[in-house]
Amino acid sequence: MNKLTARNRKLVYAVGILVLLVPIVLLGAPVSEDIDLGQGKRESGGSLARMRIEHDLGEATLGEIDATSAALNLVLLGLRGPAAGYLHMEAVRYQERKDWARLKSTVESIIKLQPHYVKIWEFQGWNLAFNVSREWDRAADRFFWVKEGVKFLQTGTSRNQTSSLLFHNVGDFLGRKFGMSDEKRFFRKWFRNDPDVDKWSGGADSVINPDSIDNFLMARKWFQEANDKADMYGITGKAPLIFKQGPSRALLDYGGALQEDGRFDEASDEWGNALTAWTKEYGGIEFYGLYNIKYKLENGEGEVEKFAAENGVDPERQRLVIQHNQEIVNYTFWKALAECENDPDMAATRKTLGLAKEAWANAETSEEEVGDGVVKPSKAESLFWDAMQGMQTIMDRYENKGLHLHVEYLEEAMLAIFYYQQIRISNGHDAEEGENAALPADFPLKKVWEENQGLIPQIRDRFARGL
Incomplete structure (x- = not known):
């Protein structure tokens, strides 16, 4: 090589470069579709690109590609990880200093560096919706940051179409944060009528609620899409039994929210x-339990025996598998609760209880003397008595399903009796000390009242707050 002239060395280098380009092109050329007349489409391209497609490893397979993200990765070469780590520390620093604008821009920079690292989307989505939102005093400001967390996760789903868990998390945030937080009374209303009137004209934020529906119904849509993604790409980070209950649980939560x-x-x-x-x-989905035993949570006549034969186990073993998994998700409880709440008598009882509380709030609590020593109970007292009778009927009807021990039902029953007791005391009935003061000898829900005196502190608190 030393005997070659400068010109000859350049020619050797050029030839070497051209020779090396051949395997590079063969291995790394992007896939494209060619059209042959009479033969339709056929794919051509490099071996590595074909392997990425075959094994779903290409970036386009995961979701949308951000041009800025791709450019940054190219410029940073192997320093993408350290750069992302530094930005994570900066984000924490900005959050501690309550510099929300810089926090937001830093988080956006992080996801440009690592758009397909799902844990980043999970963590920062949670951080914005649950942590940053709590730093604000006004409910409207908290609502804004909860929305930012949800929108962040939504962006993550577009960049990571194969991550079923991200889709599930969006549904979880929509249901839990908007519908179950301390601010739910405001958040549920604002979900359909955003407080930013200038931007959304009194309607819903179309980014998180394009259909202008209830937050639990929108959560159900995301849960359904998450289940579809799970069927195609699988589930990571959650058991299928827990994961796939999302759409149905959203409707259960929606029914409870309408009650409230x-x-x-x-x-x-x-x-x-x-x-x-x-x-x-949900009950009709086929799952696989321990030792790969297939089962469903809801089984009709003969189905247990059918699955037992298919799994090669005896029917008793099959029933134990079903029962064990039903207990994990509290399946029979939610089924019984939905049956009870769908009962027309339960709806009538809840309505009567609501009217009774309204009569109390309107001070319709004084008895009326109608002559000959006959005293007519007040409107509030009569309504609470009717509500107590209705609750007794419901508890007796569903006792075999364990709902007479449901804490929420017990608290509602105790609260109704407590209101009734306070009304009678205010009208001069027997006000002696004791748990049954001013109560008739044989009143509805008497057993519930006497067996659950430990709930009285909570009941007094709810009574004081007018709940």
Whole structure:
């Protein structure tokens, strides 16, 4: 080589470069579709690109490609990891300093460096919706940051179409954060009528609620899409039994939310829809348990024996597998609760209880003397008595399903009795000390009252807050 002239050395280098280009092109050329007349489409391209497609490893397979992200990765070469680590530390620093604008821009920079690292989307989505939102005092500001967390996750789903867990997390945030947080009374209303009137004209934020529907119904849509993704790409980070209950649980939560809103007839109908979803949709999914035993949570006549034969186990073993997994998700409880809440008598009882509390709030609590020493109970007292009778009927009807021990039902029953007791005390009835003061000798729910005196502190608190 030393005997070659400068010109000859350059020629050797050029030839070497051309020779090396051949395997590089053969290995690394991108895949393209060629059209042959009479033969339709055929794919051509490098071996590595073909292998990426065959094994779903290409970036386009994962989701949308961000041009800026791709350019940054090219410029940083092997330093993408250290750069992302530094930005993570900066994000924590900005959050501690409550520099929200810089926090947001830093997080956006992180996802440009690592768009397909799902844990980043999970962590920062949670951080914005649950942690950053709590740093604000005004409910409207908290609502804004919860939305930012949800939108962040939504962006993550577009970049990671194969991550079923991200889709599930969006549904979880929509249901839990908007519908179950301390601010849910505001958040549920704002989900359909955003407080940023200038931007959304009094309607919903179309990014998170394009259909202008209830947050639990939107959560159900995301859960359904998550289940579809799980069927195609699998589930990581959650057991299928837990993961796939999302759409049905969203309807159960929706029925409960309508109850709290005082929309009792609508709530009863939605509990019926939830019951169908819980038993037909979720209960009809085939899962695989321990030792690869296939089962369903809801089984008709002969199905247990059919699955037992298919799994090569005896029917008793099959029943134990079903029972064990039902207990994991509290399947029978939610089924019984939906049946109970769908009962017309339950809807009527809840409506009566709501009217009784309204009469109390309007001070309709004074008895009326109608002559000959006959005293007519107040409107509030009569309504609470009717509600107590209705609750007694419901508890007796569903006692075999364990709902007479449901804490929420016990608290509602105790609260109704407590209101009734306070009304009678205010009207001069027997006010001696004791748990049964001013109560008749044989009143509805008496057994519940006497066996659950430990709940009285919570009941007094709810009574004081007018709940």
